Amino acid sequence: MKSKRQFFRKTAESIVLGIMLVMFLACKKIPPTPLIYLGDIPEEYLATVPYQNGDVVKMMHESSRLVINYRVSRNRFHNMSEPIGEDYDYQVDFTHLKPDYPTFDLGITLTAEYKKYELEGEEAPKTGLILLKGSDTYVPFINTDATGYTVLDSLEVNGQVYYDVFKLDCKHYEFPPDYSIPTHSIYAATCYYNYAKGFIGIELSNNEKYWLYEE
């Protein structure tokens, strides 16, 4: 009887000691993860976006000939990404074109070192991402995700001729039926872009077109 009681006491002591050991280890400070700076955005990336803070870009709605003024704001800031074990600090250059008419905004995001993120299996900061109405696309050549584009030697728009224009297919955002954001059927399907002028034209899925308007 006595030995049985001793056995239970020893077992209980071992369990308590085990719990204390686990608690002690849990309390031990985890060393801070290293902060890895991914470097500045390369100049050749920055050169693909021709807008400056305060610029006003005019786009004309083709059928009504309504001219919409887009005011540009361009900001550079740092962002953090936290893959397991390492913190990445990366530079972001975000250009926002806000219209003075209730239609869609436009945006372009540039970041550095896209490939490094991709290797880590993390969601990569989307360098060269062009945000449009209900869809997005990429500035070609600086992002391998860019698919479905052709290069036009020249394109005439509102009396002006633009050279080396990318005709970019856009990826429509389609949300699951129960998602909080509904999927709309009118979206930017094609975007015309060049490095000298930025947005040259946008074609929507309902066949509405917006073209750069330079007087």
Added chain:
Amino acid sequence: MKNKYLFVIALLAVLASCNKKDEPEMTKYYVGDEAKSWLVDECKKEYFMLDENGIEQGIYVCEPEVEYRKDTTLGVLRERIAQYSYPDIGDGFGVYITAGKSNKPNVDESFAIIFSGCYFSFDGYGFRSVASESRSEIEYTADLLDAFEVNGVTYHDVVHIQQVGDESMAGRGPVELYYAKHYGMIQYTISYGITYFRLPAE
């Protein structure tokens, strides 16, 4: 030993009965079919509106959401149906249909439109509008039209809400709304002074 078990069971039974509160019998009020006709019939899909410049907008109508609001003071349970709509540009809007008024649950259902920070409500006591705090100085009138035509289609039972008074208020809330039974928004003028017109269904 047997007695011990019986004692424990009896004790648990007493404790369980102590936890139960005597809830008063709730009177339930449900939204009637007539009031439900203010909801958009064809939901989980888009309808389209065109502004004066030919710029098209898609408006996605969600399924109605039903909830029950309990008022223990009055001992009532009131059904409320909400239906939200999301334009592809700009803020969403919606309608609420509630069985009865909070203090007079047996009075007619109330119907409310929420649009751009303003709340327009119709109930057994008539129309009232409540703008958001920053827009509290904006006044509106409302009337019920038997019929109203937009792009060649005649809609029946249309609520017409219009901003009144000082023009300096324009640009700070919706200027004018037309909302039809079964169809939803058929025409509206937003703060930019731009009017959207419902396109006929294909």
